[in-house]
Amino acid sequence: MALTDSASAALRRIGLNVVGVADGAAYQHILPGCRSVLVYGSGGRALWDAFVEDLRCHPEHLADEAHPLEAFVRRAIQAADPLPPPTRRWVRPAADEQVVVDFRQLAVEAGLGWRSLLGLVLHPDFGPWMGLRAACFTTELLPRTGPLAGAGPCLGCPAYCRTACPGGAIGLKGWDVGRCAAFHRESSRCHGTCHSRRACPVGAEHAYSAEQLAYHEDPRAGRRHLAARLGIDDHCPDSGVPWTSWT
Numbered sequence: 648m649a650l651t652d653s654a655s656a657a658l659r660r661i662g663l664n665v666v667g668v669a670d671g672a673a674y675q676h677i678l679p680g681c682r683s684v685l686v687y688g689s690g691g692r693a694l695w696d697a698f699v700e701d702l703r704c705h706p707e708h709l710a711d712e713a714h715p716l717e718a719f720v721r722r723a724i725q726a727a728d729p730l731p732p733p734t735r736r737w738v739r740p741a742a743d744e745q746v747v748v749d750f751r752q753l754a755v756e757a758g759l760g761w762r763s764l765l766g767l768v769l770h771p772d773f774g775p776w777m778g779l780r781a782a783c784f785t786t787e788l789l790p791r792t793g794p795l796a797g798a799g800p801c802l803g804c805p806a807y808c809r810t811a812c813p814g815g816a817i818g819l820k821g822w823d824v825g826r827c828a829a830f831h832r833e834s835s836r837c838h839g840t841c842h843s844r845r846a847c848p849v850g851a852e853h854a855y856s857a858e859q860l861a862y863h864e865d866p867r868a869g870r871r872h873l874a875a876r877l878g879i880d881d882h883c884p885d886s887g888v889p890w891t892s893w894t
């Protein structure tokens with residue numbers, strides 16, 4: 648079994664339950680000689696459940712980390728592939744990474760889903776309830792799994808996401824991030840949730856829990872809630888900013 652197979656199996660156990668392989672040719676700036684990229688996603692609640700379970704056993708994994716969920720994935724990768732050779736490089740969409748990769752683009756190339764009107768990558772089963780967590784750039788030549796055939800479920804859909812958005816941020820061409828951010832400042836109706844994401848019929852049964860959603864939108868408030876529920880003394884001074892302040 649190739650190391651990438653055993654690493655994938657180990658990552659699946661913590662909820663990185665979606666994996667695909669993209670062509671690596673365009674990623675020479677990340678890893679010289681790159682031929683393939685394994686892209687890992689978390690569909691539904693599995694990663695969150697594993698994360699909360701880990702915090703129950705190791706409260707310090709919340710209290711000591713600025714970005715506890717990112718750190719959970721980092722530790723899992725380090726355990727799965729402790730000494731990657733120079734022919735392999737792991738990258739996460741995380742604050743402590745040295746390189747920034749456009750994970751939606753990678754996910755589409757690896758066949759994890761289609762582009763959607765919502766701006767998110769839509770997985771065939773998990774719909775918009777998929778996070779993108781890691782990519783392994785490698786010089787190995789692995790069989791490609793993407794992109795997926797067809798235009799995806801948005802084609803022919805009456806666009807429930809558009810009608811559900813109270814800020815009018817989803818237009819005929821897709822998600823308008825400026826409008827979305829402006830509405831978050833004007834109103835609290837979308838705080839802690841995204842009505843459009845919830846309105847998408849694809850993978851609706853895999854929707855995140857309220858706690859998980861709140862954490863992703865506002866890590867500060869989300870970790871306060873988690874710490875209170877799990878009885879953890881959270882002394883970490885800062886954990887990032889709510890995403891609305893990014894624009």
Ligand code: B12
Pocket residue numbers: 740747748749750751752753755761762763765766767768769775776777778779780822824841863864890891893894
């Ligand atoms: C910055 C960022 C944001 C910014 C907005 C950036 C923007 N202008 O779109 C803010 C903070 C507002 C934001 C919000 C959200 N984000 Co965000 N975000 C990111 C981040 C960190 C970087 C994105 C980026 O800058 N890419 C590079 C630049 C060049 O891209 P860009 O200018 O946005 O767009 C270009 C290309 O990406 C492409 N493009 C644009 N849209 C799309 C869509 C698809 C499907 C594809 C293939 C390409 C594509 O065209 C553009 C022109 O070149 C990524 C993680 C990552 N490293 O990829 C997560 C990420 C994209 N976000 C994600 C999520 C889930 C969200 C939220 C739902 C937040 C939340 N609460 O969970 C919201 C709402 C998103 C929505 N409705 O679409 C997920 C998407 C998962 C998925 N299934 O697609 C990612 C991958 C994070 C993750 N770990 O999973 N986000």
